[in-house]
Every structure is written in C-alpha cells, then in structure tokens.
Amino acid sequence: MAATIHDVAREAGVSASTVSRVLNGSAPVNEEKRRRVLRAVEKLNYRPNALARSLKKKRTHSIGLIVPDITNPFFAEVAKGVEDVAREYGYTVILCNSENDPARERTYLNVLQEKQVDGVIFVTAGANEGDRVGRLERGIPVVMLDREIPGIPADAVLVDNEEGAYEAAKHLLALGHRRIGIITGPLLLSTAEERLEGYKKAMREAGVPVKPRLVKDGGFTFQGGYAAMHQLLEGGNDLPSAVLASSDIMALGAMKAAEERGLRIPQDLALVGFDDIMVASLVKPALTTIAQPKRQMGQLAVEMIVERLERGRRRAKRVLLRPKLVVRESCGSGRRSDGA
C-alpha cells in the first residue's frame, strides 16, 4: 500500500499538518522537524495523493482537450502546443478523440466535468453543443479552438479563415485562373463556411461568377477530397483549371484523384491547400498552402484557461490569428496551359 501523509507523520514524529506544511511550504516549520519529515518522505518513498488534494482544494490541475481526430496532423500539432504549455504551468491534459461523433463529444463533455477538470479546450465536430457548452461554461472555463459555436460567450482561439481562403483564391486569380473550383469542409463548421466565404469574396472582387458546380464538399477528409476532386473533374467541359482545397488532407486526396485522371499538377491543374501540415512540403509537387499557427493555437488556448484560473479574468476573449500563404510548387509559375 502506498504511504500516506500520516505514515510520514508517524515516521517523522510530527503531525500530518506539519508534513503538509513542509511539503507545500505553506507555513514555516522548525528546521529540525523539517529535516525529519524530508527524511521520512524519502524513506517511505512517499508521493502525495493528488486526488485527495484536489478534492480538498477544488483544483485538479488537469484540462481536457477534445479533438475530432488526433491522427490528423493538424490536431496533433495543436495537441502538442496544448500539452507543452500545460506542462509548463503544471497541468496535465486529458486527451479526448471525438471521432467527429456528436454523441462521443457529449459523453466526453460530461466525463470531463465529472473528473473536475479545470478547463476544456474544445475543437467541436460541429454538432449543436451550444447549450451543453454554455452550461458547462458557467462552471468551467471553455476555450473553443479552430471552430466556433455561435452565440455562446466562451473564449475562442481562431484563425482568420476568410482571409486565408481569400488570399489563396487571389493567388490563383493572379496566376490567371478563372475557372477555380473549391473543395469545402462540412459547411456546418464555421471554419469551412468562412473559407468558402473568402473564396467567394475573391471571386466577386475579380468579377468572376461563382459556379455552384465548382463547389464541392470534401468533409475535411482525405477520402472526401479525393471524391470531390473526381466530381469536379467529371463532365468533359467546364472543368476547373485550379482548385482550392479547404484543408491539406483534402488537397492530398484531390491530388491523387487528379493523378488518376491523368492530370499533371501544376501544368494541367493548379492546387492550393490549407493548414500547412508537414506532408504538404514533402509531396510532389510540394503543396502551396495557407499556413496556420497550429502549435501557437494550442499554446494560446491553455494560456487563456490559466488566465481565468489564476488571474481571475472574467470577460470572454476571442483571439483571431492570421494565416499565411506559403507558395510552393502546386500552382506553377503562373502560365496556365490552355491546350494541354
């Protein structure tokens, strides 16, 4: 059986409170007793029970992280940022994979609450968890990350998706493209919606009409991007000369589809992604994309929770980060081949 604070107290010939005091430095303790306590701790290999402490102090020093899929490099990067500063502040992170399943998301929200986490970082799968989050939020700090739920006053760390997609589309337009397709994410996600908006805005400004036929939902997955690209490439005429994929993963799927159709990138088709995950620079041609500060997003989210917890901030805060166009090879130099 693991030693308790009382065992240590007995071994050192002092009271449990004294042991607690030396271990937490919460009050001055006679030097002699202090040494005895430390020795006893050593001898018994004593480790305080964090459960008991948390129960008493009403602080668990743990935060929950809910993501749709940890194997998605975007979320893995975010998670790393989260874990990293959480550790610095003495917090532990509970990893929750929602698998894009609203039910699972809901379950986790409850579990985290029961486990008394000090805060939650929530990348929602888009289900309408507004009520639940709102209710939870009254007791526990919640930071929405990457995706917003409209109408709740929780903190949020977001990227200016409209701006990002706008830049991406403008890049394509500047290269002379006019028939530009877009593979969107699920439009119930603010993120996907905003990227579509940015695309439309750029098209509008350039005086190019947006054709519904060139807008396909790729569900933010590799498979979805693959299927969407095939759809875009169906029907002999009216084909896009460029495609904006709303995530790198989808861009990769799209690339595979284009390849299967015998299209060369960038000669026959220009392609832009979104996220800048590591693979983007590794594939051939290297993917031009909109980079997001993934690591930083995770870091900021933790800091926002700590601010509320340790510095008592009350007002909701919303951080909007700027994405950045990274030009690589998948859009070519700008001369679009008309004939090929």
Next chain:
Amino acid sequence: MAATIHDVAREAGVSASTVSRVLNGSAPVNEEKRRRVLRAVEKLNYRPNALARSLKKKRTHSIGLIVPDITNPFFAEVAKGVEDVAREYGYTVILCNSENDPARERTYLNVLQEKQVDGVIFVTAGANEGDRVGRLERGIPVVMLDREIPGIPADAVLVDNEEGAYEAAKHLLALGHRRIGIITGPLLLSTAEERLEGYKKAMREAGVPVKPRLVKDGGFTFQGGYAAMHQLLEGGNDLPSAVLASSDIMALGAMKAAEERGLRIPQDLALVGFDDIMVASLVKPALTTIAQPKRQMGQLAVEMIVERLERGRRRAKRVLLRPKLVVRESCGSGRRSDGA
C-alpha cells in the same frame, strides 16, 4: 456551486446513501424513492464528483500514455488506438509528451503516480528508467510499448523488429542490391538495435559483409535521416545502391537528401522505410516500407492493463506482433504499387 449528493438527497427527501444506491445500482431501492432521486438529479443537474468517488474506491479510471512526440504519425496512430479502447472500457487517457527528454519522462512518471492513474502505457525515450519503472510497476500496471527496458518484468507490446528489418533487407537483396546502407535509430533503443540486427542477419545470410561506413544513426527524426543520407552519399566511390531507413520519417528525410544529390529513386537508389505511416503512400515515389500494426498496438496495451485491473492477471505478458512488408515504388521492384 455544483450540486453534491447531499443536495440531491435533500431535494428527494432521502439519505445520501440511497442516492448513491440508485445512481450506482449497488443495492435495490424502493421504486417510488428511486423516481424521486432521478427527478432530483435531473432538476439539480447533478453530476457525481469523480474525484471523491476515486478517492473512496481507489480507482480513477484513467491511464497515462507517455510518448516521445504526439506529432509523429506513428505515435499519433498508437494514441488513437489507446484512446479508442480506453474509452470503450470507461477509461480516460492522460497524454504525456516526453519530447525525448528523460527528465520530462521522469516527471511524468511521478505525476501519473500522484494522480493515481490505474495504469501507464510507456513508450520510453530510452533513458534508463528501469528502476523507476520497476518501482512504479509494483503499484501500477505498466505496459511498455514499442520499446523495451531490459530486466524489468513489466508487460510489453512489441513488434518483431528484427524480423521486419530482415524482410526489408532481403527484399533489397532479392532485387540484386549488394551495397546496402542502413539508417538506424538511436541504438540505445531496443527497437533501433533490433532493426539493425535484422539487417545484419540478412546480409550475413546473403554472404554480404556489413560495412560500418554504410551504417549511420539517423536518430529517428526527419532531420537525422536527411543528414545520415547525405553522409552515406558522401565520398565518390563506395556508395550504396540501396538504403534501409529504420523509420518512415527518416526515409522521408533521406529522400530529400537523395533528391538534392540528384539521385533518382528508385532508378539510382532504392529506399525502404519502416512503420508505414500515411505519408508513405502519398510521397512520390510511394515508399516501400515495413508496416506496423500501430492502432492495434495501442489497443492491446490498454487491454493488457484492463486484464490486470479487472481480471486480476498477475504474470507479466509480452506480445510480439508481426510487421509486414508493403511493396510500393521506392525500390523499383517493378510490381504495382499498393495503397494499403
């Protein structure tokens, strides 16, 4: 303030014990009171406090997962497997990124113990944590994953690395290569050591001497693989015609280096990886590699912990999974590439 079991008891006009009984089904309760309790729970939006329960029951239903780097696709896949079955069994997972830092690893081992996790899944960075793990292991089930620490009786989920590397090398030999280089991981990791062994064994059997000059440590990182390949390619003569990289990440780095040297893969240089992460099938040429059952490894690890916890297993168990050669394009075998 969150409602407690006493609030519910008062609201329902019963004792706290009764509330506990209906919530846990631990004893029969009068139907009428039962309804009243349930109603009260609803009304007060009561959530049991898992800390208090855990303190009492000495079970937290949480397990710790220590990995070197969650952004490494290999570990992300493992983590997904872990999370997935942990959730099924009602466990929560605490994510710990050691960043390959022994100090951090040590800290996490302690933190997990203090948080009273019911088990630990440990992918060690290779520091000699034997003592610590051994001591911990006496109180908490520990499963070593992917990497072993010799001499401790903990459970382990491993892959037959020697066999995998042996197959990889034989593949290269069968294609007629004789000057085969290897990029290893840090040799203090059992994993890296065993892969090197497999390579040597294949070479020996083929009667090809192993030249130290063709053995380079790539540290299991992209950068390391890149640097190692540059070293292998230095010095005009005595160059390898094929290279076995002990991880896909390193293979990718190696690919970049080869490219910089103007070498075409597979025409000028054959390359095999290890792991079969998603990117492997996406790069060009698609990477021939040794696939590991990543997801399954995570799943098994959790099951081994649950076995000890809920079915009282005592004897240490060691599972050795078989890796599998996946032939794609990077060795120019002429066979069709396969998507896996």
Next chain:
DNA sequence: CTGTTAGCGCATTCAC
C-alpha cells in the same frame, strides 16, 4: 511554530 479538528464528496459498512 504546531497539533487538533473539521471537512472536501462520495461509497460502504453496520444497525435497524
């Protein structure tokens, strides 16, 4: 400075 007392919120005897 230090020991004693009193909970944190729950599950579990133990009587009734």
Next chain:
DNA sequence: GTGAATGCGCTAACAG
C-alpha cells in the same frame, strides 16, 4: 430497504 456513521488522504482553520 434505508439512514447514520465512518473514512478515503489531504489541507485549512483554529487554538495554543
């Protein structure tokens, strides 16, 4: 069936 009492291991008053 059910309530009262007890304690999980710890920290925080409260007296000295």
